[in-house]
Amino acid sequence: xxxxxxxxxxxxxxxxxxxxxxxxxxxxxxxxxxxxxxxxxxxxxxxxxxxxxxxxxxxxxxxxxxxxxxxxxxxxxxxxxxxxxxxxxxxxxxxxxxxxxxxxxxxxxxxxxxxxxxxxxxxxxxxxxxxxxxxxxxxxxxxxxxxxxxxxxxxxxxxxxxxxxxxxxxxxxxxxxxxxxxxxxx
Numbered sequence: 001x002x003x004x005x006x007x008x009x010x011x012x013x014x015x016x017x018x019x020x021x022x023x024x025x026x027x028x029x030x031x032x033x034x035x036x037x038x039x040x041x042x043x044x045x046x047x048x049x050x051x052x053x054x055x056x057x058x059x060x061x062x063x064x065x066x067x068x069x070x071x072x073x074x075x076x077x078x079x080x081x082x083x084x085x086x087x088x089x090x091x092x093x094x095x096x097x098x099x100x101x102x103x104x105x106x107x108x109x110x111x112x113x114x115x116x117x118x119x120x121x122x123x124x125x126x127x128x129x130x131x132x133x134x135x136x137x138x139x140x141x142x143x144x145x146x147x148x149x150x151x152x153x154x155x156x157x158x159x160x161x162x163x164x165x166x167x168x169x170x171x172x173x174x175x176x177x178x179x180x181x182x183x184x185x186x
């Protein structure tokens with residue numbers, strides 16, 4: 001009996017899914033959401049284009065899955081409630097001088113006007129920022145409004161850096177931001 005060797009890869013759903021995710025992460029980070037096609041991702045992942053649809057539903061679904069694997073600010077919500085405003089201020093001050101390190105988060109910033117990306121960004125903002133912040137704030141009739149105000153300040157720092165360029169914050173800037181976050185969260 002002779003064994004026939006083929007170039008076919010064994011079927012491994014999780015490995016294929018991960019290859020697609022890694023290829024998408026790389027391509028989105030290098031070229032942006034708009035310029036990358038599902039065909040390009042499938043080719044880079046050495047996968048069938050139909051598998052992208054099967055595992056992720058669409059290009060937007062794949063981008064959302066890639067975004068789920070990106071760093072979050074969840075650590076800011078850990079710890080005591082009393083130090084939350086200062087932690088948010090320190091993180092926001094860091095964003096004043098540096099764009100996001102993640103190429104995917106930079107892609108998200110560049111592609112925010114795309115309707116598919118806007119919806120993904122909205123969901124990500126809800127699940128990674130607003131809802132954890134609301135949970136940290138606890139009960140109260142205006143917890144959603146307080147979380148939205150703090151998030152608006154937080155996002156405004158990034159928007160300012162994108163439009164005016166990076167600027168190194170001073171300790172006084174961090175103190176001012178702390179007071180602003182305290183007012184938003186009170």
